[in-house]
Amino acid sequence: MQQHPLVHEKLRHRFRIIAFDWDGTAVKNRAAPVDDLLPRLETLMALDVKIVIITGTHLGNPNKQFCSKVRPELKGNLFACVNRGAEVFGFDEAGEPVRLRGRDANEEENRKMDRVSVELQQDFLERYGLDVVIIYDRYNRRKLDIIPTPEWSDPPKARIGELLVAVQQRLRDHGVAGGIQELIDRLNEKCRQVGIPLRITTDVKHLEYGLSDKADSVDWIINDLARGLGVPNENVLFMGDEFGPIGGFDGSDFKMVSPVAKGAVYVSVGKEPNGVPDEVMYYGKGTEGFLEICDGQIALWRDQGPDAATNKE
Numbered sequence: 001m002q003q004h005p006l007v008h009e010k011l012r013h014r015f016r017i018i019a020f021d022w023d024g025t026a027v028k029n030r031a032a033p034v035d036d037l038l039p040r041l042e043t044l045m046a047l048d049v050k051i052v053i054i055t056g057t058h059l060g061n062p063n064k065q066f067c068s069k070v071r072p073e074l075k076g077n078l079f080a081c082v083n084r085g086a087e088v089f090g091f092d093e094a095g096e097p098v099r100l101r102g103r104d105a106n107e108e109e110n111r112k113m114d115r116v117s118v119e120l121q122q123d124f125l126e127r128y129g130l131d132v133v134i135i136y137d138r139y140n141r142r143k144l145d146i147i148p149t150p151e152w153s154d155p156p157k158a159r160i161g162e163l164l165v166a167v168q169q170r171l172r173d174h175g176v177a178g179g180i181q182e183l184i185d186r187l188n189e190k191c192r193q194v195g196i197p198l199r200i201t202t203d204v205k206h207l208e209y210g211l212s213d214k215a216d217s218v219d220w221i222i223n224d225l226a227r228g229l230g231v232p233n234e235n236v237l238f239m240g241d242e243f244g245p246i247g248g249f250d251g252s253d254f255k256m257v258s259p260v261a262k263g264a265v266y267v268s269v270g271k272e273p274n275g276v277p278d279e280v281m282y283y284g285k286g287t288e289g290f291l292e293i294c295d296g297q298i299a300l301w302r303d304q305g306p307d308a309a310t311n312k313e
Contacts, residue, residue: 001272004281010265011283011293014300016231018044019052019081019221020239020290021214021253022062024157025269026053028287034066037287040294042070045077047301050225054217054240054256056084056201056208058139059097070095079225083139084201084208085216085255088224101220103212105140112196116209117142120190124183128174141198141210146170146183152205157241158286161273163204164247181248183207203242203252214255222260233263237297239290241270243280267293 020026026037041051053062059082070078072095079100080089088101105113117134121144124130135143147167155163168179176182184200187207191198199213218238226236240253243266257266257279266280269289276282283289 001275001282001284003283007267007281007283010281011237011267011296012300013265014235015049015237015265015297016229016235017050017052017221017226018237018239018294018297019054019218019256021241021256022053022055022057024241024286025239025253026287026290027065028158029156030057030061030065032065032287034069036291037294038066038069040291040298041066041078042074043298044294044301045070045074047298048077049297049301050229051078052217052221052225053078053080053082054214055080055082056214056252058083059087059089063097067091067097068095081214081217081220083212084141084199084210085212085214086140086210088217088220101224103140103216105211109140109196109211112194113142113198113210116187116190116194116196116198117144119194120144120187123186123190127186128171128176130171130174130176135206138208138210140212141208143209144187144207145205146180146207147205155205157270160204160242160246160271167204168247179247180204180207184249199255201252201255202249204246214253215258218256218258218261222258222264233261234265236261236264237293238264238266239293240266240268241286242272243268243270244272244276245274269293 075091075095086103089097090100092098121132124132133145133148147170171179198209200209238256242251242253244251267283268276268280269283
């Protein structure tokens with residue numbers, strides 16, 4: 001899709017907080033080098049811009065790949081919202097992670113999430129003959145792999161269109177006429193039966209359900225970080241790569257589009273084959289687009305970019 005006609009105009013503004021999805025937005029995958037990314041984000045941190053990583057994975061992944069490489073004296077401006085909204089980390093003067101917020105599942109919640117998983121796995125097998133795999137080792141949440149085949153064991157985000165076709169074909173072959181949405185409906189019903197309201201998301205390969213999601217990360221960014229610094233929403237930039245609908249359901253990054261962040265700027269650098277919601281502007285170019293936007297912000301903060309003098313602070 002084409003870039004939003006106003007995206008460059010909106011980005012000619014110095015943002016005090018830049019928050020973004022990790023995989024597919026800032027990096028291509030969790031094994032990708034950060035040689036191009038690191039100096040740019042360090043420069044922004046040195047300019048007193050707050051950098052916030054938003055990711056569904058645990059802290060260990062972005063910390064090993066990126067955070068541990070950041071100079072300790074800059075890490076007071078670095079934060080990581082991890083485990084799909086369940087935890088927030090900052091860093092101390094030595095550069096070590098400090099847990100700022102956490103939502104820990106209690107014994108009953110864990111038991112109910114396990115029950116939902118086992119009963120839904122059995123339901124899918126009995127109802128459709130569809131074999132799915134439960135992924136238990138996730139903080140405050142569980143996952144069902146609905147296409148547990150070698151070919152799709154770890155698909156890159158760049159292949160999401162192909163993955164969707166493969167998943168839809170697999171579900172059709174098993175008589176799931178309503179596709180992924182039908183499975184989500186079954187999951188919602190099972191949550192009601194068990195008596196636990198879970199937040200449900202999907203990356204096409206998995207159904208993921210737990211006690212929090214990226215909306216909780218945004219809530220912390222706006223109500224704790226931004227408000228604590230006196231930063232209005234207009235000076236907060238959110239970036240992601242999966243805001244638009246995929247296969248009839250919201251993209252995984254759409255959870256970041258929250259009423260509490262009204263007035264903030266949302267930009268997608270992803271492929272977005274079905275377009276983006278009205279609240280989001282499309283930039284594209286993947287991780288290269290992300291780096292371009294970082295370069296633009298560096299230039300503006302150094303007063304070297306176009307219209308820098310007109311930025312609202």
